[in-house]
Every structure is written in C-alpha cells, then in structure tokens.
Amino acid sequence: MSEKSSLITELEALQQQAEQELAGLTSESDLQNWRTQFLGRSAMVMQIFRRLPEAPQEERPGIGQFANQVKSALEEKLAEKMDAVKASALQENLSGESLDVTLPGRSPSRGRLHIQTKVTREVCHIFAEMGFQVFQSPEVESDDYNFELLNIPAHHPARDMWDTFFTTEENVVLRTHTSPGQIRSMRAFHPDPIRVVLPGMCYRYEQTDANHEIQFNQLELLVVGKDITFAHLKGTLEEFAKRMFGRDVRTRFRPSYFPFTEPSAEMDVECFVCGGKGCPACGSKGWLEICGCGLTHPVVLKNGGYDPDVYTGFAAGLGIERISMLRYRIDDIRNFWRNDVRFLEQF
Amino acid sequence: MELVLSWLKEYVDVDLPLPELAHRLTMLGLEVEDVHVIGKPLPTGENKGFTFHGLEWDKDHFVVAQVDEVMPHPNADRLVLCRLIDGQGEHTVLTGAPNLQEYKGKGPLDKPIKVAYAKEGSRLYDGHKPGFELTTLKRATIRGVESTSMICSEKELGISEDHEGVMILDDDAPTGVPLVDYLGDAVFSISIPANMVRCSSMIGLAREVAAYLDQPLRMPDLTLPKGEGKANDAVKIEIRNPELNPRFVAGLIRNVEARPSPYMVQLRLKLSGMRPINSVVDATNYVMLEAGQPLHAFDYDVLVKRADGKTPTIITRTAEQGEILTTLDGVEHKLEDYTVLVADTAGSLSIGGIMGGEESEIRPNTTNILLEGASWNFINLRKSLKYLRINSEAGYRLSRGVHPTLAEIGVRLCLRRMLEWSGGQLAEGLVDNYPLHYEDPTVAITTADIKRLIGIDLTAEEIAGLLRRLMFVCEVKGDTVTATAPAHRMDIGTGVNGRADLAEEVARLYGYERIPSVRLDSELPPLRSNPKEERNQLFQDTLVSMGLQEVISYRFTNPDQENRIYPPESKPQGVAYVELQNPIAVDRNVLRRSLLASVLDNLERNARQRERLALFEIGPVFLPVKDQLLPDEPMRVAIAMCGLRYPSAWDRKDKGTFDFFDLKGVVESLLKALHVTDIQFEADSNPSFHPGKCAVLRVNGEKIGWLGELHPQVTANYDFGDHTRVQAADLDMDKLFSLSPKYFETNPITAFPPVIEDLAMIAPESISSAEIVRVIRATGGFLLKQVELFDIFRGEQIGAGNKSLAYRLTYQAPNRTLNDKEVGKQRDRIIAALEKELDVKVRKAE
Numbered sequence A: 001m002s003e004k005s006s007l008i009t010e011l012e013a014l015q016q017q018a019e020q021e022l023a024g025l026t027s028e029s030d031l032q033n034w035r036t037q038f039l040g041r042s043a044m045v046m047q048i049f050r051r052l053p054e055a056p057q058e059e060r061p062g063i064g065q066f067a068n069q070v071k072s073a074l075e076e077k078l079a080e081k082m083d084a085v086k087a088s089a090l091q092e093n094l095s096g097e098s099l100d101v102t103l104p105g106r107s108p109s110r111g112r113l114h115i116q117t118k119v120t121r122e123v124c125h126i127f128a129e130m131g132f133q134v135f136q137s138p139e140v141e142s143d144d145y146n147f148e149l150l151n152i153p154a155h156h157p158a159r160d161m162w163d164t165f166f167t168t169e170e171n172v173v174l175r176t177h178t179s180p181g182q183i184r185s186m187r188a189f190h191p192d193p194i195r196v197v198l199p200g201m202c203y204r205y206e207q208t209d210a211n212h213e214i215q216f217n218q219l220e221l222l223v224v225g226k227d228i229t230f231a232h233l234k235g236t237l238e239e240f241a242k243r244m245f246g247r248d249v250r251t252r253f254r255p256s257y258f259p260f261t262e263p264s265a266e267m268d269v270e271c272f273v274c275g276g277k278g279c280p281a282c283g284s285k286g287w288l289e290i291c292g293c294g295l296t297h298p299v300v301l302k303n304g305g306y307d308p309d310v311y312t313g314f315a316a317g318l319g320i321e322r323i324s325m326l327r328y329r330i331d332d333i334r335n336f337w338r339n340d341v342r343f344l345e346q347f
Numbered sequence B: 001m002e003l004v005l006s007w008l009k010e011y012v013d014v015d016l017p018l019p020e021l022a023h024r025l026t027m028l029g030l031e032v033e034d035v036h037v038i039g040k041p042l043p044t045g046e047n048k049g050f051t052f053h054g055l056e057w058d059k060d061h062f063v064v065a066q067v068d069e070v071m072p073h074p075n076a077d078r079l080v081l082c083r084l085i086d087g088q089g090e091h092t093v094l095t096g097a098p099n100l101q102e103y104k105g106k107g108p109l110d111k112p113i114k115v116a117y118a119k120e121g122s123r124l125y126d127g128h129k130p131g132f133e134l135t136t137l138k139r140a141t142i143r144g145v146e147s148t149s150m151i152c153s154e155k156e157l158g159i160s161e162d163h164e165g166v167m168i169l170d171d172d173a174p175t176g177v178p179l180v181d182y183l184g185d186a187v188f189s190i191s192i193p194a195n196m197v198r199c200s201s202m203i204g205l206a207r208e209v210a211a212y213l214d215q216p217l218r219m220p221d222l223t224l225p226k227g228e229g230k231a232n233d234a235v236k237i238e239i240r241n242p243e244l245n246p247r248f249v250a251g252l253i254r255n256v257e258a259r260p261s262p263y264m265v266q267l268r269l270k271l272s273g274m275r276p277i278n279s280v281v282d283a284t285n286y287v288m289l290e291a292g293q294p295l296h297a298f299d300y301d302v303l304v305k306r307a308d309g310k311t312p313t314i315i316t317r318t319a320e321q322g323e324i325l326t327t328l329d330g331v332e333h334k335l336e337d338y339t340v341l342v343a344d345t346a347g348s349l350s351i352g353g354i355m356g357g358e359e360s361e362i363r364p365n366t367t368n369i370l371l372e373g374a375s376w377n378f379i380n381l382r383k384s385l386k387y388l389r390i391n392s393e394a395g396y397r398l399s400r401g402v403h404p405t406l407a408e409i410g411v412r413l414c415l416r417r418m419l420e421w422s423g424g425q426l427a428e429g430l431v432d433n434y435p436l437h438y439e440d441p442t443v444a445i446t447t448a449d450i451k452r453l454i455g456i457d458l459t460a461e462e463i464a465g466l467l468r469r470l471m472f473v474c475e476v477k478g479d480t481v482t483a484t485a486p487a488h489r490m491d492i493g494t495g496v497n498g499r500a501d502l503a504e505e506v507a508r509l510y511g512y513e514r515i516p517s518v519r520l521d522s523e524l525p526p527l528r529s530n531p532k533e534e535r536n537q538l539f540q541d542t543l544v545s546m547g548l549q550e551v552i553s554y555r556f557t558n559p560d561q562e563n564r565i566y567p568p569e570s571k572p573q574g575v576a577y578v579e580l581q582n583p584i585a586v587d588r589n590v591l592r593r594s595l596l597a598s599v600l601d602n603l604e605r606n607a608r609q610r611e612r613l614a615l616f617e618i619g620p621v622f623l624p625v626k627d628q629l630l631p632d633e634p635m636r637v638a639i640a641m642c643g644l645r646y647p648s649a650w651d652r653k654d655k656g657t658f659d660f661f662d663l664k665g666v667v668e669s670l671l672k673a674l675h676v677t678d679i680q681f682e683a684d685s686n687p688s689f690h691p692g693k694c695a696v697l698r699v700n701g702e703k704i705g706w707l708g709e710l711h712p713q714v715t716a717n718y719d720f721g722d723h724t725r726v727q728a729a730d731l732d733m734d735k736l737f738s739l740s741p742k743y744f745e746t747n748p749i750t751a752f753p754p755v756i757e758d759l760a761m762i763a764p765e766s767i768s769s770a771e772i773v774r775v776i777r778a779t780g781g782f783l784l785k786q787v788e789l790f791d792i793f794r795g796e797q798i799g800a801g802n803k804s805l806a807y808r809l810t811y812q813a814p815n816r817t818l819n820d821k822e823v824g825k826q827r828d829r830i831i832a833a834l835e836k837e838l839d840v841k842v843r844k845a846e
C-alpha cells in the first residue's frame, strides 16, 4: 500500500466506524455528539484537506473528492437517523399522553328555550313560509273584543263554550282565545287583505288535570281577502298539517260550530302516534282533533271593518300544548308551566 | 244526547252498518263519541275510528221466555222457582229476584210474565259483582235445587247497571224469539253543537239522517181523539210578555192513572240517561226526547182550588224583583226581575221552562193534568238558568232555542202517550196562545255565492236540492235560490248572515270531504315587520346562548306570594292588581305584577334538584291603570342565577358560585347584543337586593331596571335549599328594546397592529372602577379603543382602605402603525387627568 492510498484507507475506516457507532445511537443528544465527533470542525473528514500534502500531488484531487463523498454520505446517514430518532421519541411522548377516552366530557352550560317557545316558533315559521305574519294582542281583554264583536252576544248559549275568568273590573276578562286579535288585526289593517297568525297565552276557568289547564297557548290564523273560499281554508290547513306532521299525513274536515265562523269545521289529522290504527293518544279514534276552523262570519267581518258582500275570510285555531303533548308523548299538560328543569332540560 | 237506534228507526229507514252510521253522523257535525251495542254482535274489521262496547247475546242462548207460575223454594224464603217456557220446552228456573216475589204461590198465572232468559253456557255479566265482569252460566245446585239457566236482570245483559230485579218485558214480547231480535239495539253518544239543538231529539236526529240518506221522514201521528168538554173552557192563558214567552199551548187530560210505563218506554228512557218514574211523568220526558219539546204537567185540581173553584187562568209574567218560589226539588229560589214565571191568579206556579213549583207538581195520585208546552226566549232563559244555577234537560234545550211549532207538536204527542199509557179522557182541543209568531226566515242565495264562499260550482237546482232535503222550501229563479227555513229550526238568520247559514248547510250536506283543497293564490298582503316578535326572539336567543334556561310561568299568583321579593318590613301596601272575580284557587287570585317573582318561584321549585341554576323569563306583567279599562301589559325580562358558576365535572376543582359579576356579565352581553350605548351601572338601593351588591341600570339616562344579589331577608322568604346567594335582575324589556338601534355600524378590521399598555393605580375604595374608566376614556382620545380591567388587588402593601386596579389599554389607528411617542403622549395625558380628577396614584411602569 502506498502512502497515497493510506489517507483513503483511513477515511474508509473512519466511515465504517462512524456508521457502526451511528447505528447504535437512540437519542438526539447522542446524535449531536456523534456529529461533533465525525463531522465537526476537528473531525478527520474535515481535517483531510490540511493533510493533503502528505499525499502525492496527482492523488490529491481524488482524495479530496473521496473525502467529500464520505462527508455527504455521513451527513445523509445522520439525517436519516435523526428522523428516525425524532419519530420514535415523538411516538414515545404521545403514548405517554394517552387518555382514558371513556371518561365523561366536561359539559358546557347549555341554555334552552322553553319547549313551548320552540314549538310556537316552529308553527309560526311554517305559516310565515306561507305568507302569514305574526300579530299580537292583549291577554286581558274587554268583553267586547273577547265575545261581543266575535258574534257571541251576552247570554248567548254559545258563551257556554268558554269557561271564562272574569276580573273585578266590569266587562274585563282574561281572553279565552286569541280570537280578539282577529278584530284587532282587521281594524289595524283595514282595508288591506290580511294573512296573520295570532299566537299567545289564553285562559279558561276550569279545574286542572292532566289534560286541562287554566292557561294555554293558542295560535290562530286569519285570512281576509276578496276571493277566499272554504277550498282555500282546506288547502292551507292541509299544507300546514303536511309540513308539521309529515307529507303523508291524512286529514279530514267535519262540520263543527263556532260563533265567529260559518261554515265551521274541525280538522282532524290522522294519528301520527299509531298511524291511524287507534291508540291512547287519539282515544283509539285514529284521528287527532287538531284545529277548529271556518269561514269568517259576516258579523265578524263587519265588526272588523270589512264588507261581507265584498270580502270573505277564514280563521283557524290550534292548541300549541296539544301539539307538543302528542309529539313528545307528554302525559300531563301541567308540566308546561311548572317549569321543573328535569322536564325542560329534556328538550 | 243518546241516539237509540231502534227508536230512530221509527222515523227513518236506516240500514247502515254501525261504524258507517257513526261515521256519517260525525261527518254531519254530530260527533259520535262512543257506541253502546246492546245484544247485537260488535262490529268487526273497519270501525272507522269509533269505539263499540257491549255484550252480544247469541241467538241460541238468549231468548224471550214466559213464566207461567212462580212457586216457593222448598228450602229458602227469598228464592222462588219459576215454571218457564222458552218456546222449546218447559223449565224450572231458580231466581231470587224481588220483583217476582209477589207472584209466589199464586198458582198458574192468568197472564204469563215475559222475561229475558239465558240458557246454560251463556256468557253474561255477573250481577252480584261490582262493575261488569263476564261469567259463563254453569249448572249449579242452590239450596238443594239444581239450576242450569237464569232469568236476567239488565245488568247481567249489559243494558244498564240495574240489578234490582229481573227484567219484566212487555206482554207482547214474543216467547221463543231470540232476545237480540226483540231487544237488540245500539246507543250512540253524540255531542250536539250549540247551534244544532234541533238535533237533541230522536226526530231531530232522524231529520238529519233522512236528509243525508235522502230518505223520507216518518212523523208520528199527531191527531187527537175526540174529547169531552172543551179545553178552552177549562183554562185561560194570559201571556204578559210575548217577547219572552211567544207561545203557550195547553191540553187537559182527566182521570189518568200513574202506573209503571211499558218496559220499552222505561228502557228507552234509561238508555237516554233518564230515570223512569211513572207513566205520566215518563210521557213528558219521553216526548221531550222524541220531539225535543220540554213539557210540564200541572195538577189541574190544584189550579182549580187556587182559583176558588172557578176556571183557572194561567198567567206568564216576569217575576217581581226578589219574588220567592219553592221548586219541586224543595229549593227556595229568590228570583230576578227578568225571569219568567208561570203563575195563576193566586201567585206563581213554576219557573217558565226551567222547573216546576212544589205546590202544583203532579203526584202519583194526581188524576187531572194540565199539560204545558211553551216556547221561551232562549237568551233570557239562559240568563235565568245561569243565575239560578239549575241544570236540566229542559233547560239545556230551551236555552238554545226550541221552535214554537214544537210546543204544539209536543203537547199533542204527549197527550197521546198519556192516554195510551195512563188511560183517562182528553178535553176537546188545545188552548193555544201564540201572540208572537216566529217568522221562518227566507234567504236568497246564488250559485255565485256558493262559488265565492265554498269554492264549488253548483247549479241553482243542485243547491235547492240539497236544501230541500233539509226541508227548506225553495224556489229557483235563474241562478238564485230563495229558501225558507223549515219550522223546526231557529239557527237560520236573515240577509248576509242567513246566506252564510245556507252556505254552511249546502256545504255540510254536499260533504266537506268533497270540497277541493286549494292553496292560497291571492296577492300577498303588504308585509309589515313585527318588531315585538323580533325583539322577543333576540332576547330569548341571546340569553339562551349564554347558557340560561327559559321558563314560562303561570300569570296567576297572589299578592303574598309576590311580596316575597321584599323583606318583611318593606312589603308595599295598597298595590293595585288585576284581580279575578272567580279565581280557580285563593292563591291564584290576581295576575302577576312582578316577573322577578315568577322567576324566583321557579328557582325555588328547582333549587333542591340542582347545584346550579340559571333561569330567565320574558313576558308581560299586568298593571292596572286608573281610568283605563284594560291594564298595561309591559314586557319584562327577569333573570335568576344561583349555585356553581361552572357545571361540575369529574376533574373540575373550581367550585366557585355565581356572584354579582356573573350576573352583570350576562346583562352586559345582552346589552351588547342589543347594541345599546351609553350604559351606566350605578350602585343603588332596592329593598329586594343586598344593599352593597345592587346596581341600577341606566341606558341613555333612562332607568331600565335593577340587578344584584338578593337581600338575605328576601332569600329567607324562599326555600332555595343549599343556595344562600341568589343573583337576580328585572329589566324593562320594552324600554330597553326601544333604545336599541335598528342598524349599527361595524368597525373596520385594521391591518395595523394595536399598541397595548397596562396602567396600574392605587385608589381609595370610595372610587368606583366606572369613574376611573370614565376618566380614562374621556382623555384617551379616538386612538384608545379599549379599556379593560384585568386585575384588582387589596393588601397591606397598598394600605388599608385602598385598592390596586390594573387596566389594559389598547390603542390603535385605522391607517398606520402607532409609535411609542404618540402613545406616550396619550398615556401622560391620561395619568395627569386621573391624578388630577380622582384621588388615585398611578404606579409608574417598571
């Protein structure tokens, strides 16, 4: 072996030693030490150019080139090793951070609307899509608006249909329905055509039980125009029933009586609890009484300021609590205003 | 109203399956609630949603039989042995029925007793057990006598609850015929709408069914046999107020004998919910159920006696104010001056159409009867009924309007029934005083009206055809039908109202289900916004987004309940409430004035359930206003919070509870959502709140409401469980919303970085943070964007009575990066102002 190749031999041996040592290293700091040892300023590979004079002139370029090859080979190996070490260190770290994912989560404090706010909004929303606007009126009403102007004169037998809370102020009652809003909206909007929903709290003087409340939400519709027929009443309410209870739901209209509508009807919706087969929710009838309705009585139109020879209209009324009770199988209407959070938080 | 099918069939042919009949009645507006089937098989398959219940009597086991002899039982006094023929053979049947005892040991009977007989193996109800329990009739030996079959009571057959004795059928009951063929029936319970009282009778119902099926109606025979002596000579009738008593018809029958009515009559009364009394009383009730006309029977001899033996005069008149009458139920009534009395020259006899008087009522031994059929003003009658608090079948019908024609029909029918069931002789003719004739309205309706109202195309002939089925008298001219209402209904108006009435009748008979469904296609009305509704939703949604639960309370309360929001000595006196005349309970006698009280009631109801509660309500309170008919109903928002600030979790160490600043944060966020500006919270005193933890909220200088921690004396008025500190607010929603701008400006997002500086100072406790912030803001100039308190500290280092406050100030320019010099200039100005205007010492930055 000549003197010229001994530098190369030395480099080869060095490379072998470096690679061997590198293979056994596992930590980043060891790798740093290794870099200082084999690729640092004083490392042999870096010092080789200073030792080139030891070699013959003509061999020097070859040695230099070889040294550069060794250097980049080691750097490449180091980089590879570094990646591997980092990956395994990360792996180790992550596995140390493992959670028991079955532990319960921390609940944020979630707020909720009262269920009846939600359902009322839903019903109003459906009617809003059909062009109906919300109109509100007072809960404490005069006998005039609650009865007289709605074609329910004093002492008329139709008054038996409403058990009324009277206040100590003469001729002032707690409204028994949202219908006073029919007169109020007509008087407010006359002579424009009307399409409104009248939601709100109403009151009935009766003993409370699972199905009867002294305070309940009603929602009425009123349409007034020059070409409104019973066919529109049917079309509107059927569409509502489909949007509220499902496209396939069947409805039926049968004659009924309300003093402020004529013809009057009751709309039944096929029981969505049992699909019409009969169950406790529908009293095994297969039908649910959902809403009373009818063409606006001429007297009511007149009292609202509309000429019944020119205008026609229809009205309909729904009980909002009843809808919720059917939908969520609530068996006691008194739950709504008791506000037990164990009830409210279920929605 | 109970519809007894066999009875209905006397007036109209109807052969529909029971579910179909129930369906058609319901679709006519006569809603069937349930059907009691008597003896016949229950419908199978499609029930059209109706409930049928009852006992089937199979033809092999249940037959009409006759008892030819009633013999004593050898070993038991209370039992008898009946020799019975069931059409196939003779049997000895054991029974303990008390109503057969009287025939015991009388040997073979001249007239056999017809009974309902059940053979061995029959399925029927156990008469001795409460309720209706099915049993099978088995061979048994009772006191040494073998028994295989039985004579039935109504209860055992599922007809009624009566188990007093066995049924004794009418003499013409055909022995050997299956019982179901003789007595089988169905009773439909129908709810009659208030405008269809004309259907509160068998004939009334038959009319509707006949119209629906387009079948003729068979009216019962109304002719009266020749009488003895003229009724007109036996009584005079004087009507003083025809408006209130348009018609009074009377008939006279002499020498009647009250006895048990025929079984069929008793059965029909029972099935209709009335109690059989005797053949005279039963006749009046039967005819009321048959024709719809309430009738009243007077003891004619009492009337004659009261007239001192002369011809009595019946006078109808209004009562004197305070006049007293004792009715036949023994109750003394003090009358109002609008109530109409039937009287004679000696005084009052009965309350017209409502209830008879004690003195002239008929008794079992009454023989001469004056029968009254009258029509009364229904509005006035209802008013009297309400005042007198009397509920009766007669009152129910008469207070809804019974046509005057029925007064005569009723009297005629009833006299016939009395003659038939009680014997006697009629006086010739009727006494009929009809001073105010009811004009049956005539209404014109056109094909265009039907199109305009109902949305269907019918020809005038078709319209007339439908109305004629309902017995309207119709004339057709071109497109117009002129219809006169039949003389049995009072629900048809005139003019435009009558037109609506006719349209309803046309639609009802045409069938609602045949009317097409059409979507609204007319022009939309002008769109108006509803700010109130938008406001409600904004408040609700904002508060919900902050984790609060909405509640909706009863509006009913009582002053003591509400006054719990005040400490004992601070309860307000003489506050006016909307007060109820007829509260449902003493503790719910007024409408609320305080929404805070509502929310606190709810907090109390839930306090023991939860370690954390945050509730709110929005809603009206009711404030009476002097000289104003209706109260004001201002909208308020109330909030109440107590318990843990954060929901607990398995590793959460923070067990801090809600304090004033949690509540204030909620209120501030709400104000931010409303984009109101110029907000002030000022320390204030309010009896409901802790004197040191209460603020009044002002926006634009207007008082909006209070927030704070409840005064411990208020907390003590409630049972909040372990929760000792409750944060609550009560704000004026209307005012707050009116101050909220509809539109507001947004700030541009600037690309230039802000400069943030901290400013710490020592201030005496007497200086509020709000004052410091006001000074900082006032001097900070437009570059100062935000002032935020981030630390507050008290300790020895800064001396007693002092506090250290640290604020973070954010400066930013929209168009450039600020330099230290500019910011420094602002800072110096702020520090100078603070130290000059307030007694604070700004700590120099380190």
Ligand SMILES: [Zn+2]
Pocket (backbone or CB within 6 Å): A271, A272, A273, A274, A275, A276, A277, A278, A279, A280, A281, A282, A283, A284, A285, A286, A287
């Ligand atoms: Zn059902």
